[in-house]
Amino acid sequence: MRQKTFLNLLLAISFINVASGGPEQSVVQITNYTQQPDWVEPWRFSPVSGGMGSGFVIDGQRIMTNAHVVSWSKQLIVFRYQDPKPYQATVEFIGHDCDLAVLRVADPAFFEGVSALEIGDLPIVRSMVTTYGYPAGGRQISYTSGVVSRIEIQRYVQPNNRQLLAVQTDAAINPGNSGGPVIQNGEVAGVSFQGQPGLENAGFFIPPSIINHFLKDIEDGTYDGFPAAGIGIVNLTNPAFREALGLPLDNVGARIDSLFHPFPDTHELIQENDVLLEVSGYEVGSDGTVIYHGNRVHCAVLFSEVQHGESIPLKIWRDGAALEIELPLYVNREDRTTGNQYEPPPYIIVGGLVFTELSSNYLGSLGRNWRDKVSADTLYELIYRNRLSEAEARAKPVVLSKILKHPSNVDFAVGSRSILTELNGQEISTMEDLRAAIKSTGGDFYRFRFLSGDEEALNRADALAAEKQLLQQYNIPSVQRL
């Protein structure tokens, strides 16, 4: 037994020796075979396509990469540094909001001789960093290096409706680099993830604070995501507005202009026109920024350091006095339809009428001129209605995405891309409402009313017969998926 332990120790030392060759030993190439859903005909999936990216080994025999590298995966293959053997991997956790994912490889041989990279600290601007990865699909690892150009809040393209801290560098970051580590002093200073069209010599990587937040989040076995306060913060530079609020002209404090839904704690604790003086002990400037590791960054950076359900200390100015508030932050899952989604969309077919959820993905799938194809009313339902009171918001509007023509519906006069608001007098705000309304229909007709005011009807018996035929005719696996 003692001998065995000794052998293990020897083995471990030898691993360290192998790994000491450099971080590239821990960098992996990822091939992902994907199939994406069709948002207009949601039972259909695209032909299989392949994509390549990078990743790196972290502690616990796991691989870290970008969420977008492993999204919509049907088959995931990873390759070790200079090893031709393909290993099959699975996604253990995926955080689309922060574009990070953790993979597992079933074969323990994959991790032999490979050591985990340590997550380091936020690099300082103008310091040098080196990227490791497999850009443009080559089989040889590629290195690029450059300086840290700036550190700011950026829109993350993967969710498209989230902004988190990101580091900009002039080290080349190209497609295929995604998910690879950015190294400084032998430690991970970030994960390469996106570029920006029109901005030359600029790539972006995900900083350690976001990586650590993600890793801490998944410790309990579920990924919650990055929470938000549900407040709209705007500058408070106008002297008259400062005076009206009883604040000195000292450039401290940004104004909370609006409160969003659904954040009940925020509505209870915060009021419109409260002024944010401090967040987590950091003084907030009149433009909403704080000094964060030497960088002037929007104070949103501090809200993303908190985990779902935890509170953040705020110092607020209200009615001429400062007060301390502990504001609980929660992940907003209600805005999923305004960002990129990574679950196949729900659908319900009624007599050949295909209904799905109105979403950014749905509109995006209508092509480049999508804004010409949908009414202003429809866009309003998706983008603006939820900014009204909760009572006025229509939760997740249902859109008629397609009519599968059949003799029983061929003269249905309402066209696709219309928003359904009523079925047989029952209000429809979600796909679930529609499912329930169909289930409770007892009469001879389905009577539809749309957002435009148009009404139409289908004979229920004809519709049910049509569904059967159409499912067969178009190889549709099921009449609904919710």
Next chain:
Amino acid sequence: MKHFAGLTIFCLALLPLAGGASFNPETSLVEIEVTKKLYDYRTPWIIRNDQVRKNGILIGPHRILTTADGLSGQYLCRIKKGGESRQYTAQLVWVDYYANVAVLDVAEPAFWKGMHPVALAQTIPQSGDLQIYRWRAGRIEERAAEIIRLYSGSSKMSYLRHLVLTVSSTIDSAGWSEVVLDGDQLVGLTASAAKDKLSILPAEFIAKVIELRGREDDAGLGYFDFNYIPAKNPALLASKGLDRRDVGVVVTEIAAKGLTDDGLQISDIILEVDGFPIDSEGKYVDPDYGRLAMSSLATRAHAAGESIPFKIWRDGKAQSVDYTLPRTDFDKDFIPEHRYDQPPQYLIAGGLVFQPLNGPLLEALGKNKPPLIDYYSQQKSFDDRSGLVVLSGVLPDDYNIGYEDLRYVLVDEINGQEINNLNDIAAALKTPEDEFHRIRFMQEEGVRHIVLDAKAMEAVTSRILQNYRIPAESQL
């Protein structure tokens, strides 16, 4: 048949205004040069100068007919006849922009010498060839036109519905009231052109506009203020208990133009209008012109204020209702689509530029207008308001620092008062709260609140106007 008779009597009222001699364009057709003011709704205090050349035709003594298109903002009209270089100053006798009809006169007797009016065709030809005439560089240009079809369409200048004749011709840059003739009779004036296809404002409609204008009761043009969906789908009729096929349309919206909610209700099936059966596409068989959409019946056979019998299906049974044809009133639009002969309205306060939301402003914004503005501009009403105002931009100054980036934001309230128009803003700014002006934008906007110093505003506004060389703080 009663209605057929009605139409015939109406046609008889349009007896030829001139003799039956063959048409000589040299003595009937004139070229009109319109000099006018042109407004830029993106910088509403800027007035530009513009000139338009179009055609007119004599239809009687001291009556030169042309389309209204291009006349808005005019302050000088000059007319050339016979290809001569001499220009005669003309007066605008009357113009109906919404119907797209105008009549001019020339006071100088010399102008009328040797000129002959043409007759307006009593009916619209539906097949065959027509001739198009216009003046070009002192010579008559004649082109052949082939009739495409007649349909019930919208006026180029408003939501009015009337018959439109489309023809095909290889004439270039047309649509400026070129005259269209069938032999010696005026069939209509060109209203617009797209490639080789021209839309003609028919003489029959023009005659109706002229006739209504001359009537003592000042009846005006009517409009069916309801929208409908075709009832081609038999299940839609059956779901309302009507066991028939291919009849009627279902009312989906009433009073969208704010004119009337008389007679009809949402969900009614319209089966007959004015004695004509309505098919499931909303068409009737016109005794003169065959199958047409019912919308043009409002202007073709009736005047505003008249009662039109409708047969509808409501509550599971056929019923008769009388629909009093409302007179078009374009000022009742929640978001006015057009503004003619009026400069854009604006009000500048502390560098904030406010403008009412209307069609010309939206047109100036083009395709990239903010989606929220797009949404509100298509609403038929909102909170019982009479209109909406946008903060269209900010003229940067120390006074409004922090607000420079606000553009095309919808105003909700100022100092607690609801804002429907610029006068509301002027009034609200007279009652500041605690020496501040508090402006609230619509709830859906990215920024909802701003505050300005009330005491300094007046002086600041003068300073900003001077700095940006703007002649006046408002145009109401």
